[in-house]
Amino acid sequence: MSQEARCAVGVDVGGTRTSVAVVSEAGTIVCLRREVTPREAGAEATLPLICRLIRETLAGTDACPVGIGVGFGGPVDYGAQRVRRSNHAPGWSDTEPTRRLGKEFGLPAWLENDANAGGLAEVLYGAARGAQDALYVNVGTGVGGAVILRGRVHHGAHSNAGEFGHMVIDPLGPPCPCGRRGCVEVLCSGDAIGRMARESWAGEGPCPGGRGVGELAVAGDRWALDIVGRAAAEMGRAISIACNLWDPDVVVLGGGVPEMGEAYLAPVRESFARHAMDCIAHATPILGACLGYDAGVIGAAAVAMQASPQQ
Amino acid sequence: MSQEARCAVGVDVGGTRTSVAVVSEAGTIVCLRREVTPREAGAEATLPLICRLIRETLAGTDACPVGIGVGFGGPVDYGAQRVRRSNHAPGWSDTEPTRRLGKEFGLPAWLENDANAGGLAEVLYGAARGAQDALYVNVGTGVGGAVILRGRVHHGAHSNAGEFGHMVIDPLGPPCPCGRRGCVEVLCSGDAIGRMARESWAGEGPCPGGRGVGELAVAGDRWALDIVGRAAAEMGRAISIACNLWDPDVVVLGGGVPEMGEAYLAPVRESFARHAMDCIAHATPILGACLGYDAGVIGAAAVAMQASPQQ
Secondary structure, eight states: OOTTSOEEEEEEEOSSEEEEEEEETTSOEEEEEEEEOOGGGHHHHHHHHHHHHHHHHHHTOOOOOSOEEEEESSOEETTTTEEOOOSSSSSOTTOOHHHHHHHHHTSOEEEEEHHHHHHHHHHHHSTTTTOSSEEEEEESSSEEEEEEETTEEOOOTTSOTTOGGGOBSOTTSOBOTTSSBSBHHHHHSHHHHHHHHHHHOOSSSSOOOHHHHHHHHHTTOHHHHHHHHHHHHHHHHHHHHHHHHHOOSEEEEESTGGGGTHHHHHHHHHHHHHHSOHHHHHHOOEEEOSSGGGHHHHHHHHHHHHHSOOO | OOTTSOEEEEEEEOSSEEEEEEEETTSOEEEEEEEEOOGGGHHHHHHHHHHHHHHHHHHTOOOOOSOEEEEESSOEETTTTEEOOOSSSSSOTTOOHHHHHHHHHTSOEEEEEHHHHHHHHHHHHSTTTTOSSEEEEEESSSEEEEEEETTEEOOOTTSOTTOGGGOBSOTTSOBOTTSSBSBHHHHHSHHHHHHHHHHHOOSSSSOOOHHHHHHHHHTTOHHHHHHHHHHHHHHHHHHHHHHHHHOOSEEEEESTGGGGTHHHHHHHHHHHHHHSOHHHHHHOOEEEOSSGGGHHHHHHHHHHHHHSOOO
């Protein structure tokens, strides 16, 4: 890769693994490092790891990145560049990791919520390539969302846009760790699929978890298809609410749950078509994401490239 | 008013009355005419009325409008400048009223949904003056909505944004004329308040309608306050869903129902605070509209002014 091509460093801090990549403006990963996140040790132990991984990826190319983008799995105040809260890894709340990274490497650094980064990557380089406005929903252990508007992350007035996972769509539904009832997350996530499985398990041996139910559904098991279908139906309705409100070009579903493919996507689409306004139901495709786990680093790098002025 | 000041003609085609005004760029009504809409006679009879009212308002000033904006009470395809469907008045579906008006007056003319026009007016000149992003909800006989983004109407990818009234927030709720169940409109509108009143009426004489229930609630009647409170609670939750998703600066409630004031707004705010993410609940004011019935013509004129290039 020539020194002339624009690129950026993308960092994805996940609950399980931390990834760092140099990514070109075309969305190609030039060099990638991925290691286990020292989860319990928090920001203090993870930041040195991130610095080492950045040094290693930069050593692997002759690229001059325009900046560093960091995707973080928790609510982020983009305006203040601060982690608001960390649910999946302790020791990150109220930290400003990009301040330290920026100083260390003499580069502008930007912090972004990981679902926002993933959604941006899918719009710029993935399943929704070419779209202007997209709703991205990450359905994994939890549910994250991103509102992409005119090809950029829409942060909203208070840096809270995209909190799709905590929209209360069934006020009498099961309790959510957030303190409310019937949030999208507690009805539709991988964890929710695991909970519904436990509630109806009548088989022998231990009940399969969310991932196991997904595998059974893909294999055609009726019990598993029923559970996945219920989570998918609520997801389709939640998407219909969002699309009635702001009418994006396209909806992209990323994360572990949609990786089951049609066993999940078909009932999502069926419920969406039943609940959305007709003119929206006919016009709005619901697509599976296509960048997989790499969406995080690619999107984080894209955040840095969009925030850095073109020379 | 001098010929130099920028102004536009605003037209508001309501189910009951049709209003036409010349409106200055500061949002001031220079001249207004309002007459009963020949409802059953459709576009063919109403367009000549609109033309006459426009001539009369223009005769009342020496203003040179930059264009004509028309607010219409039904789904509008803004991109195609066509009425999609008319629920409140027959004979408008698939018409292009601005084509005729533009020719008649030799001015550019723009068709817009009436809730979008009302929301724009409240953001530019009314309760949300100074806001960039606002959610506007019109709660009257039905429920309409508008997404205002950076001071302009957000139409979305297929001209369907703002369909707040048909978000399905309770899939087991009462049937809606749109064919689905548990839409915001069938749970929260003035008609919904009237229906809930009939369902629980145990008094003597005829049951009061939506407007009568509102008057009783303002006077402190507990039966009426309970009904209004239920409609308001669902509205507060619907607003929390929208705000979690795209996080506007402010929410404005217009139309007849919010005119009850605190008897309605207090339970809306209480439910919003209970269902929205904490960071959104604390940061997002819910305000009553302040332009009243005039929001329609003022907003329609603003649509024309925003669409017409500055000289």
